Amino acid sequence: MAKQKKSFIKKWWFWGVVILVVFAAAQGGGEEQDQAEAEPEGTPVEEVEAASTEAEETSTEENEASAEEETEEPIVEETEEEVPAENDTVKVSTGMHEVGTDIEPGLYKSEGSVYYWERLAGFSGEFDDIIANGNPQGQEYVEVKESDTAFSTQGTGSWTLIDDTYAPETQTSFGDGTYLVGKDIEPGTYKSESGGGYWARLSGFSGELDTIIANDNPGGSSIVEIQESDRGFQTWGNGEWTKVE
Helix, strand or coil: CHHHHHHHHHHHHHHHHHHHHHHHHHHHHHHHHHHHHHCCCCCCHHHHHHHHHHHHHHHHHHHHHHHHHHHCCCCCCCCCCCCCCCCCCCEECCEEEEECCCECCEEEEEECCEEEEEEECCCCCCHHHEEEEECCCCECEEEECCCCCEEEEEECCEEEEECCCCCCCCECEECCEEEEECCCECCEEEEECCCCCEEEEECCCCCCHHHEEEEECCCCCEEEEECCCCCEEEEECCCCEEECC
8 A cells, every 4th residue: 555655746747747738838839939029020131231232332333333424534626716807918029910810900099109000901012002001209199990801000009900899997187199089088178279280189099181170280389179079189289188168
C-alpha cells in the first residue's frame, strides 16, 4: 500500500511538471506573437538604400546642370560691319575724253585750275569740230551733251559730274566764276563796285551763244538783277558782287 502511494505521488509530480512546461511555452509564444503584431512594419534596407542612391544621383545631376548654366558663356550675336560705300564720284582730268566711252554726258563742275575746255563734234582737230569752248575764271560749269563726240580740257584741275543731289551752301556775295542760280547763289539784285570785266545771265551751261540771256562789259560799278528763272550767272574782272535786295 505504501508502494502504491509513493508511485502515485511520483506520477503526479511528473505530470505537474509537464503541464507547467506546456503552460510556460504557451505563454512565451503568445508574448512573441503579440510583440510581432505590435511592432510597426519597417522599410526594407534595400529599398532605403535604393531611394537614397536615387536622391543622391538626382541631386548630383541638378548640381551639374546648375553648374553648366552658371559657367555657360553668353552667346554674342555677330554683327556685320558696315562697309563704307565706295566713292562713286565721277571726275574728269586734263586730256581728251570720248563721250559715252570715257565719260558720260551730264553737267560738270570744275575744281582747281582749269584754263581751257571744249566740246567737240569729231576728232579731226579742225576748227569746225569745236561746238563750244571757254577759258574759265574761277569755278566753271559745262554741260556735256549725249550728242557730243568728245570733251577736252586743259589744266591741273579736274571736273566733277553733279546731279540733283548737289546742294552747296547758297551765297549772297561772290567773285569770279560761273554759278548755279538757286544753288550756289540766290536770285536777286546784285551790285559790283568795280568794272572792266564781263558778266552774263545764262539759261544753260552748254557754252553756246544761245544760252546767253543778257551780258555786259561794265567800265565801272554795275547792278544786275539775277532772276529766279535764270539757270546761271557768269562773271570775271568785276570784283565782288553783293546782294542788295
